Amino acid sequence: MNTKALTISRKEEILEVSARLFKEKGYASTTMREIAENVGIEAASIYHHFKGKDELLHEICFKVARDYTTKMVNIESTYISPIDKLTTLIRFHIQIVFDNVNGISVTNNEWRHLLEPGLSEFKKARQTYENQLGQIINEGIKLGVLKEVDSTVALYTILSSIRWVEAWYKPEKDIHPNIIENNIIQILMNGLQKAS
Amino acid sequence: MNTKALTISRKEEILEVSARLFKEKGYASTTMREIAENVGIEAASIYHHFKGKDELLHEICFKVARDYTTKMVNIESTYISPIDKLTTLIRFHIQIVFDNVNGISVTNNEWRHLLEPGLSEFKKARQTYENQLGQIINEGIKLGVLKEVDSTVALYTILSSIRWVEAWYKPEKDIHPNIIENNIIQILMNGLQKAS
DNA sequence: CCTACCGATCGGTAGG
DNA sequence: CCTACCGATCGGTAGG
Numbered sequence: 001m002n003t004k005a006l007t008i009s010r011k012e013e014i015l016e017v018s019a020r021l022f023k024e025k026g027y028a029s030t031t032m033r034e035i036a037e038n039v040g041i042e043a044a045s046i047y048h049h050f051k052g053k054d055e056l057l058h059e060i061c062f063k064v065a066r067d068y069t070t071k072m073v074n075i076e077s078t079y080i081s082p083i084d085k086l087t088t089l090i091r092f093h094i095q096i097v098f099d100n101v102n103g104i105s106v107t108n109n110e111w112r113h114l115l116e117p118g119l120s121e122f123k124k125a126r127q128t129y130e131n132q133l134g135q136i137i138n139e140g141i142k143l144g145v146l147k148e149v150d151s152t153v154a155l156y157t158i159l160s161s162i163r164w165v166e167a168w169y170k171p172e173k174d175i176h177p178n179i180i181e182n183n184i185i186q187i188l189m190n191g192l193q194k195a196s
Numbered sequence: 197m198n199t200k201a202l203t204i205s206r207k208e209e210i211l212e213v214s215a216r217l218f219k220e221k222g223y224a225s226t227t228m229r230e231i232a233e234n235v236g237i238e239a240a241s242i243y244h245h246f247k248g249k250d251e252l253l254h255e256i257c258f259k260v261a262r263d264y265t266t267k268m269v270n271i272e273s274t275y276i277s278p279i280d281k282l283t284t285l286i287r288f289h290i291q292i293v294f295d296n297v298n299g300i301s302v303t304n305n306e307w308r309h310l311l312e313p314g315l316s317e318f319k320k321a322r323q324t325y326e327n328q329l330g331q332i333i334n335e336g337i338k339l340g341v342l343k344e345v346d347s348t349v350a351l352y353t354i355l356s357s358i359r360w361v362e363a364w365y366k367p368e369k370d371i372h373p374n375i376i377e378n379n380i381i382q383i384l385m386n387g388l389q390k391a392s
Numbered sequence: 393c394c395t396a397c398c399g400a401t402c403g404g405t406a407g408g
Numbered sequence: 409c410c411t412a413c414c415g416a417t418c419g420g421t422a423g424g
Contacts, residue, residue, distance in 0.1 A: 010409095028224035029309070032403060044405080045409045053403065109305060113225070147386070152371060153379035156364045157357045164356040175348060183349035190343070191387025206393095228419060240421080241393045249419065 011049045014039055018056040019102035027057055027110040054115045057106070061114060064107040065125045067096055072132050082140035083193065086158075089133065090185055093162045097169065098177045104166045130155060137192075146192050158188055207245045210235055214252040215298035223253055223306040250311045253302070257310060260303040261321045263292055268328050278336035279389065282354075285329065286381055289358045293365065294373045300362045326351060333388075342388050354384055 008016075017038045021030045032053055036043040050056055071092050075085050097104050114122055134155045140146035146154075161184055169180070204212075213234045217226045228249055232239040246252055267288050271281050293300050310318055330351045336342035342350075357380055365376070 026222065026224055026308070028222055031401080033401090042410055043403085044411080047404070048409065113222070147382070149383060150371065150375055150379045152369075153376050154383060156361070157380055157383050160356045160360040160363070161353045164360060165352070167356070168352045173348075175346065179346055180349050183346045184353055186343070187345060187350060187353050187387040188383070189387075191383040191385075195391075227417080229417090238394055239419085240395080243420070244393070 019060050019106050023102045023105040027113045058118050061107045061111050064103050082136050085136050094181045097165045147194050215256050215302050219298045219301040223309045254314050256299050257303045257307050260299050278332050281332045290377045293361045343390050
C-alpha cells in the first residue's frame with residue numbers, strides 16, 4: 001500500500017518545524033538542535049536531508065516566491081481589466097497568507113539571511129513582482145479607472161496591507177479569513193478607484 | 197564653552213550604530229564586536245555604557261514606544277473629530293518613520309528579542325496604542341463618518357501601511373516624504389470615509 | 393577605554 | 409538516524 005500521499009515525509013516535517021521556529025524566534029536565534037528536538041531526532045540527522053541551516057531558509061523562502069511568481073504570470077496572461085487584475089491579486093495574496101502563515105512570516109522577516117546567490121535571486125524575483133504590480137496600477141491610472149495617486153506609494157500601501165496580515169492574524173481571534181479579505185479589498189479599492 | 201549640545205555623546209553614538217546594524221543584520225546576528233568596531237572602540241568598552249547587548253535593544257525600542265504613546269495621549273486629550281484624529285495620527289506616524297528610520301525598523305522587526313520584563317511591557321504598550329486607535333475608528337463608524345468596515349481589519353490595514361514605509365522608503369528614490377504622506381492619507385482616508 | 397581571557401553554545405563533520 | 413566530537417565565535421568579566 002502506498003502511504004506516501006497520506007504521510008508527511010521527514011524532510012517536509014523538518015521544513016515545517018523550521019518555518020514555525022524561524023517565525024517564533026527568528027532564523028539566527030533558532031538552533032539546529034532545537035529544530036531536531038521538535039522533530040524528535042538528533043541535530044546531526046538533519047544533515048542527511050539538508051546541506052545546512054541555510055538550505056532550510058532557502059527552501060521556505062523560495063517556495064513562497066514561486067507561488068507569487070506563478071500567480072502573477074497567470075494574471076499577466078489574461079485580458080481582464082486592471083481593476084480585476086488588482087482585485088484578483090490582492091485576494092490571492094491574502095489567501096496565501098492563511099494557507100501558509102509560517103512560510104509567509106519567515107519570508108517577510110528573514111529573507112535577508114539568505115546566502116548568495118540565493119539572496120540576489122530572491123531580491124530580483126521580488127523586484128520583478130513589484131514592478132509588474134506597479135505596471136497594473138499605472139495602467140489603471142492611465143485608463144482613468146484609478147485615481148491619480150503616486151503609483152509607488154499605492155504599490156507599497158497595497159503590499160504592506162496584505163503582506164503583514166500575517167503579523168496580526170490569529171486564528172483564535174475569530175475573524176473569518178473571508179471577512180478580512182473583503183474588508184481589505186473594500187478599503188484599498190475604494191481608496192484607489194475613481195468614482196464613476 | 198559648552199559643547200554638549202553640539203557633540204553626540206559616546207553613549208548615543210553606540211545606540212545609533214547599534215540601531216543601524218540591528219536593522220541591517222538583525223539583532224541576533226549583530227555582534228558586540230561589530231558594534232564596537234563601527235564606533236571605533238573595543239567590545240569590552242561598550243559595557244562601560246550599557247549592561248549588555250539586550251539593553252541596547254531595549255533603549256531603541258522603548259524610545260520609539262514612548263514617542264507613539266506621547267502622541268496618542270496628546271491626541272486623546274483633544275476634542276477634534278475622529279477623522280481629524282485619524283489623519284493627524286497617520287501623518288505623525290509617517291513622519292516619525294522619516295525621523296528615525298533605523299529605530300522604527302528595529303522596533304518593527306526585532307522587538308521580540310527584548311528580555312522580560314521589557315518584552316511584556318512593550319507588548320502591553322503596543323496593545324494599548326492599538327486599542328486606542330481602534331477606539332477612534334469605532335467612534336468614526338458610530339458617528340457615520342467612516343464606512344461600516346470591520347474595525348480590526350481597518351486598524352491593521354492602517355498600521356501596516358504606515359509601519360512598513362520603513363521597509364521600502366529609500367532617500368535616494370527621490371519621492372519626497374510629503375508626497376508619501378499625502379498619498380497614503382488619500383488612499384486610506386478615501387477608502388475609509390463615507391461619501392457625504 | 394583597553395588587554396587578556398573564559399565558559400557556553402553553535403553549525404557542522406566523521407564514521408558507523 | 410545516532411554517537412562523539414571539533415573549531416569558531418560570541419556575550420560577557422576581571423583588572424587595570
